[in-house]
Each structure stands twice: as C-alpha cells, then as structure tokens.
Amino acid sequence: MQTAADMLASDFATLPDLIAVHARERGERIALADGGGTLDYAGLDRLMDRVAAALQRDGVAQGQAVAVVAQASVGYAAVFLGALRAGCVATPLSPSATPAAIAAMIGDCGAPIVFLDEANAAVLAEQAFAARRVVFGAGFEDWLAPAGAIPSPVAIAPGDPFNIIYSSGTTGSPKGIVQSHAMRWAHIASNAAAGFGDAVTMIATPLYSNTTLVSFLPTLGWGGTAVLMGKFDARTYLTLAERHRATHTMLVPVQYQRIMALPEFDRFDLASFRFKTSTSAPFAAALKADVVARWPGLLVEYYGMTEGGASCGLNASAHPDKLHTVGQPLPGHEIRLIDEDGNEVPPGGMGEVVGRSPTMMTGYHGRESATREAEWHDADGNRYIRHGDVGRFDEDGFLILMDRKKDLIISGGFNIYPSDLEAVLAQHSAVADGSVIGAPSEAWGETPVGFYVAKPGFEGEDAGDILSWVNARVGRTQRLSALHRVDELPRSAIGKVLKRELRDRLETLA
Structure with a gap:
C-alpha cells in the first residue's frame, strides 16, 4: 500500500489522493481549524467524499467548474477539495467584487453550481445566473450526500485543470487563470524543505487568492494543520497564532505592516514560528528588517504571479544587505529581461520581466488572444509569461523591481x-x-x-x-x-x- 512519503517522492500525485492517505496514516491529526471548530484528516476525507458524491449525483461532470463565494471556513475548504476529488475544477471567487462582476465570473467559468455563505447569498440575491445556489449552513447539510457515501473514482491526468483563479480586474475585466494539477503538484512537492509535515499554518488571506493557495495546499499535501481566518485583524491574528502555536504563515506586506505597528506586538509569544513568507505586493526593506529583528523564524519573500511565469525567493534573514531586492530565481525557474521590441537587454540592463517554470498557467479561460498577449517566446520557441514588471539584476543575480510596466x-x-x-x-x-x-x-x-x-x-x-x-x-x-x-x-x-x-x-x- 502506497504511503504519503512514497507519493510525495513521486513524479506526480493528486492532492485528494494524498489527503486520503493522510486520513489512513494520521487520521486524528487536525487538518483544518476555523472560528467554529476543527476537522481532523479522517473527518476531512469523509466530508470530501460526501461533497464529491453529491456533485456526481447532481450531474456536475468532471472538468466542470465548481464556484465558491464565501469567507474562508472549514466548509469552504471541504467543498474546494471535494470538487477536486470529483474531477471538477475548483473556482473560488472574490466576494469583494461587485455583485455584477461575481455573476459575470460565474457565467464565464460555466459553473453549474455555486456555494455561498449567508452574507454573499444575500448580496447576490438579485443577480441572475444559471448556477444552482447552495448556502453554507443548513442548506449545505441538506445538499451533502449521506454520511458514508463514496464517490465514483475519477482518473486525473497532470494536465487536467485543478482550479480557475480570477485576476483582480484592477486593469480591466477579471480573467480566469487556469492552473493544472501538474502545476499545483509542483507547488506541493517543491516544499520538501519547508517543514509543512508538522506545520500549523496561519491562513489569513482569502482562499480565492493564489497567494493563499501556495501555502494552504502544501500544508494539506504534507499533512499539516491549516488555521483559517475570516476577516483579517492584526490583534486577532496574533491571538490565534499564539493559541495554536503557529509555525508557518503567508502574509501580504500590508498585513505585516499592521501587525508590526501594534504597540503590544512584543507581548505575544510567537516563539513557535519557523517559516514566514510574503508575496503579492511591494515589501519595503525597512519593514522586512523589522520583521526579521522582532518576529522569530525565517522570513522569505516570494516574487511571482498567479499566471506562473517564474518566481524569485529572498531569504531576508540570511541576506540583510539584499532587502531592497526580491531575491534570485528559484531552482527550475528562469527569468529574462526584454525591451519594448521583445529583444533581451544586455547584462545589467533594465527591462520587462518574463519568466518560465514548471508552475505556469495553462492559459486564460476562454481567452486565447489574451493568453497569446501574455506570452513571449525565445529564439528556440520556449514559452515565457510576461510579468508586467520592469526590473534589473544586480551584480549577484538578485532581481530589483522598478515598477509595474503599466504604472x-x-x-x-x-x-x-x-x-x-x-x-x-x-x-x-x-x-x-x-x-x-x-x-x-x-x-x-x-x-x-x-x-x-x-x-x-x-x-x-x-x-x-x-x-x-x-x-x-x-x-x-x-x-x-x-x-x-x-x-x-x-x-x-x-x-x-x-x-x-x-x-x-x-x-x-x-
């Protein structure tokens, strides 16, 4: 019988299969926690089965989108993961978008079913879309397949879609970014050194964001515990982190800023932290230095994009003289800089960032022309993704970002x-x-x-x-x-x- 260790050392496995093995090997370990309680791996595995079986019962086919519009919760996570077990495409949508934009995204992804919390069900009550609505709470319990239900097994190939993540739409209408099981497997498998197997990871950003998924998915893939916050509050975050003896977290820079600015920050016991990360927005060098100085554990900044491209990592704890950079390309990731005509700039020059790696999107959902516009190909025909940023490499190969090209x-x-x-x-x-x-x-x-x-x-x-x-x-x-x-x-x-x-x-x- 294959073990979780065997699967994690293999070339490819699926997250639903990994969770099933964790349920067998460490079923009593807490997988998920939120303000309403906890769920261990055995319970999560059973709940995923009930979600997957209910989707199949309702005729939601493999490869179809399953949309969720809600704040993070154990139920939300179970729907996301259960959809994957049924071979469906998890499609978490932003509740902060306008009701019309949310309805448009539901239509764009073609989801036949959408899961809502009560607040978002009320917000979307007047919006017309074809998807069936299931509201977390009593309605969700009624919808689930009976306890003990087992879904029909599905075969999932590496290239099959895992999720659709919609861009923020800050520069136009949101685009659905399709990411494959192979891409998500690369995110999980590449985190062997991060210690997620016994992690207690604070999840303080929304589940519809790729920022969240790059720590949420490895935590569950390796068998750790994910503590889900709803609306972020700096003091509440620190209280929960202390209570749960958190070891890992992914926060965006503005969250670090608000946490470090709390006068009572130093009163909290954060000694359990081992690995803190940040991404998604510019991270001021002075703020990085403050986090390194006052918050235990390693601080690593990641630079990348939801579309994939390539990522850089900066170990801020180990490189105090490089805090003005976003680090160096990660292993297996390649970054080049190009000029306005698409030609590579000479060493030391400044140009638009393009990148390639094992973690690249398949494309934008239903938008072939937009996908082509996001790509750049080198002389050998290799595919890169345009990051939209302008930067240059310093003499040690650390990337310094100047700004967004559009800004x-x-x-x-x-x-x-x-x-x-x-x-x-x-x-x-x-x-x-x-x-x-x-x-x-x-x-x-x-x-x-x-x-x-x-x-x-x-x-x-x-x-x-x-x-x-x-x-x-x-x-x-x-x-x-x-x-x-x-x-x-x-x-x-x-x-x-x-x-x-x-x-x-x-x-x-x-």
Missing part, C-alpha cells in the same frame, strides 16, 4: 517609476502609507501625483509641506505635481493598491 509615468519624455517616489514619501515622519500615480498633463503628457495616509496624531500636518519635503529629495523630472491626504488607500483583499481607483478619485478632485 510607468512618462513625463516630458522621461521615465518616472512611482515606486521611487513612494519610497521617498514613506520616509516622511507624518506618512503611514502612500502611493503615486500618473495624471494627464497638457504640458508634460503625464505628471506624478501622490496620495498619502497620515500617521495617527499627524492628521493636521500640511500636505503642501510634505509635498515640498518630497520634491526637495527627488530629481527635477520626478517632482510630484500634487499630494492628497486620504483616510485609507484603496486595496484589494491581498493588499495591492488599486491605482485605478486612485485615478478615478483624482478626477473628482479636478
């Missing part, structure tokens, strides 16, 4: 990188958070405009004085034309600043 400001013929200005703005003693966008200008084509959130007690600081302070510290062509104080920067659920919303807000200020 580049061209003013009077000069290239201005908002991240450079944001770094200066963040140094002002009155500024807690800041962002810079390009605004139309008759004289220059575009001109940089800043937004900032004041630190508590500094709300009365004059924005004009801060503007002058910043402009005295940047080049003449980089100077901000205006600076606006806001109560909060608009961010996605995983911490990305929504610059399109800032541009919309700027129009109302004109």
Whole structure:
C-alpha cells in the first residue's frame, strides 16, 4: 500500500489522493481549524467524499467548474477539495467584487453550481445566473450526500485543470487563470524543505487568492494543520497564532505592516514560528528588517504571479544587505529581461520581466488572444509569461523591481517609476502609507501625483509641506505635481493598491 512519503517522492500525485492517505496514516491529526471548530484528516476525507458524491449525483461532470463565494471556513475548504476529488475544477471567487462582476465570473467559468455563505447569498440575491445556489449552513447539510457515501473514482491526468483563479480586474475585466494539477503538484512537492509535515499554518488571506493557495495546499499535501481566518485583524491574528502555536504563515506586506505597528506586538509569544513568507505586493526593506529583528523564524519573500511565469525567493534573514531586492530565481525557474521590441537587454540592463517554470498557467479561460498577449517566446520557441514588471539584476543575480510596466509615468519624455517616489514619501515622519500615480498633463503628457495616509496624531500636518519635503529629495523630472491626504488607500483583499481607483478619485478632485 502506497504511503504519503512514497507519493510525495513521486513524479506526480493528486492532492485528494494524498489527503486520503493522510486520513489512513494520521487520521486524528487536525487538518483544518476555523472560528467554529476543527476537522481532523479522517473527518476531512469523509466530508470530501460526501461533497464529491453529491456533485456526481447532481450531474456536475468532471472538468466542470465548481464556484465558491464565501469567507474562508472549514466548509469552504471541504467543498474546494471535494470538487477536486470529483474531477471538477475548483473556482473560488472574490466576494469583494461587485455583485455584477461575481455573476459575470460565474457565467464565464460555466459553473453549474455555486456555494455561498449567508452574507454573499444575500448580496447576490438579485443577480441572475444559471448556477444552482447552495448556502453554507443548513442548506449545505441538506445538499451533502449521506454520511458514508463514496464517490465514483475519477482518473486525473497532470494536465487536467485543478482550479480557475480570477485576476483582480484592477486593469480591466477579471480573467480566469487556469492552473493544472501538474502545476499545483509542483507547488506541493517543491516544499520538501519547508517543514509543512508538522506545520500549523496561519491562513489569513482569502482562499480565492493564489497567494493563499501556495501555502494552504502544501500544508494539506504534507499533512499539516491549516488555521483559517475570516476577516483579517492584526490583534486577532496574533491571538490565534499564539493559541495554536503557529509555525508557518503567508502574509501580504500590508498585513505585516499592521501587525508590526501594534504597540503590544512584543507581548505575544510567537516563539513557535519557523517559516514566514510574503508575496503579492511591494515589501519595503525597512519593514522586512523589522520583521526579521522582532518576529522569530525565517522570513522569505516570494516574487511571482498567479499566471506562473517564474518566481524569485529572498531569504531576508540570511541576506540583510539584499532587502531592497526580491531575491534570485528559484531552482527550475528562469527569468529574462526584454525591451519594448521583445529583444533581451544586455547584462545589467533594465527591462520587462518574463519568466518560465514548471508552475505556469495553462492559459486564460476562454481567452486565447489574451493568453497569446501574455506570452513571449525565445529564439528556440520556449514559452515565457510576461510579468508586467520592469526590473534589473544586480551584480549577484538578485532581481530589483522598478515598477509595474503599466504604472510607468512618462513625463516630458522621461521615465518616472512611482515606486521611487513612494519610497521617498514613506520616509516622511507624518506618512503611514502612500502611493503615486500618473495624471494627464497638457504640458508634460503625464505628471506624478501622490496620495498619502497620515500617521495617527499627524492628521493636521500640511500636505503642501510634505509635498515640498518630497520634491526637495527627488530629481527635477520626478517632482510630484500634487499630494492628497486620504483616510485609507484603496486595496484589494491581498493588499495591492488599486491605482485605478486612485485615478478615478483624482478626477473628482479636478
């Protein structure tokens, strides 16, 4: 009989099969925990069977999408994993999107069934879509196949779709990113050194985000425990981490910022932590240094994208002199830099990041032209994914990101990188958070405009004085034309600043 160790050492296995073996080998170990309780591996395996059997009973075919719109919970996780056991495609959707956008995503993926928590069921009550609605709670219990139900076995090939993750839609309509079982297997199998087998992993970002899945899936694949949070709160996070003796976590930079800013941070016992990671948004060097200094355990920053491409890793604990970078390409990952004409730039040059690796998307669901636009091929025909970032490698092969290509400001013929200005703005003693966008200008084509959130007690600081302070510290062509104080920067659920919303807000200020 094959063991979990055998499967994890093999070329390919599926996550549902791994969980079945964990249920046999370590059935009493807690697999999932949320605010409502816990579920061990034996119980998770049985619940996945009931979900898969119910999907098959209702005629949901292998390869069809199963959508979920809800906050993270044990039930949510069981539906996600049970759908995979039935050979379906897990399709978690963002509750923070507009009701119309959610309905459009349900239609786009073709899901015949959608699972909702009560809050999102109410939000979507007036939206018309063909998918059957199942609401977590009593309705979910009624829908499940009876206890002891066993689904019909399905054969899953490495290239079969595992999930569809929808892009944030911050630059247009969301696109469904299709990822295969082979890609997800690579994420699980490549984490042998991360110690997930006895991990207690804090899951504090939404399950519809790839950011979450790259720690959630390896935790279950290796037989660890995933502690699911609903809405993130810094103090609640620390309380749960201390209570559960957490060992692992994936947080986005804004979450680290809010946690480290708590006056009582040092009162919490976090000695159990071994492995902390971050991704999805720029991570300030000073904040990395603070986390390394005050929070036990290794800190690793990952740079990559949901579409795959290639990823970099920075062991911030081991490279304190490289905190301004996102690290070096991971083993098996290749990054090149190209110019506007698609040609590789010379060593030391700056260009658009393109990457290839074993963890690349199959493509955008139903959007062949968008898939082609996201690809770049080298002279040998090898397929790379365009990351949309501009960067350069330092002399040691560490990647320094300049900015998103789409956020580049061209003013009077000069290239201005908002991240450079944001770094200066963040140094002002009155500024807690800041962002810079390009605004139309008759004289220059575009001109940089800043937004900032004041630190508590500094709300009365004059924005004009801060503007002058910043402009005295940047080049003449980089100077901000205006600076606006806001109560909060608009961010996605995983911490990305929504610059399109800032541009919309700027129009109302004109």
